[in-house]
Amino acid sequence: MGAAETILNINNIEVKYHEVILVLKGVSIEVPRGGIVALLGANGAGKSTTLKSISGLLKVEVGEVTDGAIEFEGVMIHKKTAVEIAKMGIIQVIEGRRVFEHLTVEENLKVGAHLRKTGSVKDGLELVYHYFPRLREKRSETAGFVSGGEQQMTVVGRALMTEPKLVLLDEPSMGLAPMLIHEIFNILMRLNKEEKISILLVEQNVKLALNVAPYAYVMETGRIVMDDVSEKLKENEDIKDFYLGLSEKGKTKSFAEVKHYKRRKRWLT
Amino acid sequence: MELFFMTLTTGIMVGGIYALVALGWVLIYKCSGVLNLAMGELTLFGAYVTIYFYAMGVPFVVSILFTLVIGIILGILVERIFLDKLIGEPILAVIMVTVGLSFFFKGLIEFIWGTDTRVFTPAIFSLKPFTVGFLKISTVYFWSFVLAIVLFLVFVAFFKYTRWGLSMQATADDETAALSLGVSARFVYAASWAIAFMAAGVGGALLGNINGVNISIGYLGLLVLPAVVLGGLNSVPGAVVGGITIGVLQNFAGTYLDAFFPGGVKEIFPFAFMAVFLLFMPYGFWGWVKIERM
Numbered sequence A: 001m002g003a004a005e006t007i008l009n010i011n012n013i014e015v016k017y018h019e020v021i022l023v024l025k026g027v028s029i030e031v032p033r034g035g036i037v038a039l040l041g042a043n044g045a046g047k048s049t050t051l052k053s054i055s056g057l058l059k060v061e062v063g064e065v066t067d068g069a070i071e072f073e074g075v076m077i078h079k080k081t082a083v084e085i086a087k088m089g090i091i092q093v094i095e096g097r098r099v100f101e102h103l104t105v106e107e108n109l110k111v112g113a114h115l116r117k118t119g120s121v122k123d124g125l126e127l128v129y130h131y132f133p134r135l136r137e138k139r140s141e142t143a144g145f146v147s148g149g150e151q152q153m154t155v156v157g158r159a160l161m162t163e164p165k166l167v168l169l170d171e172p173s174m175g176l177a178p179m180l181i182h183e184i185f186n187i188l189m190r191l192n193k194e195e196k197i198s199i200l201l202v203e204q205n206v207k208l209a210l211n212v213a214p215y216a217y218v219m220e221t222g223r224i225v226m227d228d229v230s231e232k233l234k235e236n237e238d239i240k241d242f243y244l245g246l247s248e249k250g251k252t253k254s255f256a257e258v259k260h261y262k263r264r265k266r267w268l269t
Numbered sequence B: 001m002e003l004f005f006m007t008l009t010t011g012i013m014v015g016g017i018y019a020l021v022a023l024g025w026v027l028i029y030k031c032s033g034v035l036n037l038a039m040g041e042l043t044l045f046g047a048y049v050t051i052y053f054y055a056m057g058v059p060f061v062v063s064i065l066f067t068l069v070i071g072i073i074l075g076i077l078v079e080r081i082f083l084d085k086l087i088g089e090p091i092l093a094v095i096m097v098t099v100g101l102s103f104f105f106k107g108l109i110e111f112i113w114g115t116d117t118r119v120f121t122p123a124i125f126s127l128k129p130f131t132v133g134f135l136k137i138s139t140v141y142f143w144s145f146v147l148a149i150v151l152f153l154v155f156v157a158f159f160k161y162t163r164w165g166l167s168m169q170a171t172a173d174d175e176t177a178a179l180s181l182g183v184s185a186r187f188v189y190a191a192s193w194a195i196a197f198m199a200a201g202v203g204g205a206l207l208g209n210i211n212g213v214n215i216s217i218g219y220l221g222l223l224v225l226p227a228v229v230l231g232g233l234n235s236v237p238g239a240v241v242g243g244i245t246i247g248v249l250q251n252f253a254g255t256y257l258d259a260f261f262p263g264g265v266k267e268i269f270p271f272a273f274m275a276v277f278l279l280f281m282p283y284g285f286w287g288w289v290k291i292e293r294m
Helices: A047-055 A057-061 A082-088 A105-115 A121-131 A133-137 A148-160 A178-194 A206-212 A230-235 A237-242 A260-268 B002-032 B039-055 B060-086 B091-113 B139-161 B163-173 B175-180 B185-211 B216-222 B224-231 B236-257 B265-280
Strands: A006-017 A021-032 A036-041 A063-072 A090-093 A166-170 A198-203 A215-220 A223-229 B130-132 B135-137
Touching: A006 A047, A006 A198, A021 A036, A021 A047, A021 A063, A021 A198, A021 A215, A036 A047, A036 A206, A047 A057, A047 A063, A047 A082, A047 A090, A047 A166, A047 A198, A057 A063, A057 A082, A057 B175, A082 A090, A082 B175, A090 A148, A090 B175, A105 A121, A105 A148, A105 B163, A121 A133, A121 A148, A121 A178, A133 A148, A148 A166, A148 A178, A178 A198, A178 A206, A198 A206, A206 A230, A215 A230, A223 A230, A230 A237, B002 B039, B002 B135, B002 B139, B002 B163, B002 B185, B002 B224, B002 B236, B039 B060, B039 B091, B039 B185, B039 B216, B039 B224, B060 B091, B060 B185, B135 B139, B139 B163, B139 B185, B139 B236, B163 B175, B163 B185, B175 B185, B185 B216, B216 B224, B224 B236, B224 B265, B236 B265
Parallel strands: A021 A223, A036 A198, A036 A215, A090 A166, A166 A198
Antiparallel strands: A006 A021, A006 A063, A215 A223, B130 B135
């Protein structure tokens, strides 16, 4: 992955829920400081679980990292609590736009400021409104009633308020109109460049993710089955086939011809 | 007519105290979903602590401050010792623990202070009522009302404008999302219990000041249950409206219904009202119905 310094290093972790259900079977991921890395895969592949094991939210769901290690800036974090991890600067933006419905947009942002060490809450709010001007207009509206895009902006802004070093984004495009997705991803890329926030992005929209992140991992049933720079992944026949929906000739393929289980099998060996 | 207005004002003023205790109730329910059935005994505890300090010669306001401090400590202790281990267990189990706590506290109080009725001596407020127009207002009721409302506003301001208060509201809304931002649910639970103890404690001190301090204050504290149900279990403004409504209803029942149903109708009426009310508005006036965007 080049010479860039690593901020997050996941080394061969195994995760179990309720001590018996094995969900991740040896996942290794590296995120460079200031970089964007995408984590791709179908439903149930274990992408969200991977993010939760980093942020410590796994413990809420009675899950545990039973093997391997997660290292953030040289410190082992997989035994720490979610609060300790958040304080170290890793913030997960949970899937599904979980705003605090009964608070206003601005109050939502202020909850994010709860961990803030440097700078005032006001500076933080100004920064968020700088990147998300729409939120300034909606600041005093109840978050449960603003549009989906604005809710997504609110949760990302809320994470920004904590002054994070690494943001774990879980499907920020889910259920949003293409225009809005475009807008939000542009802002995310600016945040990455201008605020030097490293991002680990989980996305089902593979085309979009490969355009945004220079490097990506592909997950399937609890394992990383492939990882490479995005340019190469875009050219990969399997990726084209399974995720981008293109056949070799560049036509939309017929699902009747798919025999993908055989080829997937090959990845796993 | 004069009797009517007298009853009304007395009701409103006692209702102010109920509102304060109701706030404690609402806070715990809002933050952790637990219906705290030990609230009556917490009220009782506050009354005894205050009168204990007052009898030692500590000024009343300072005694109240002591009660607040002891409330914080007890709240955090109770949360840490009994309830922390129950996080993630069914809510009903936690509610049963609060029932157990109520017996425990009642026993503890009888053990320490006995069951005799105690009064604040020397009396803190003048026994003479003052007159506004044609209304005679009892000084004790008036100042208790003022103090209760002031404290109520302080708690609400804390809840609304400080980052801790906001974190508590956030946890009430979505615990996991709050946790992802580094808001500790354990802290929030401890804080909500501390505030509940403080509110109930001061409420108890004020009630004790009116009627004298004995075990029956615990039942007055429990009268707050209909108040909370009326306002909606997780609504702060509901606590005020519910508290005052129950105060007024209770006093009207005492004044006008006592002749027909002698003995105790004052205590029963709020609960009877609650039962009927729930048939028509199960969420109370302002209880949360989940926000659903279409």
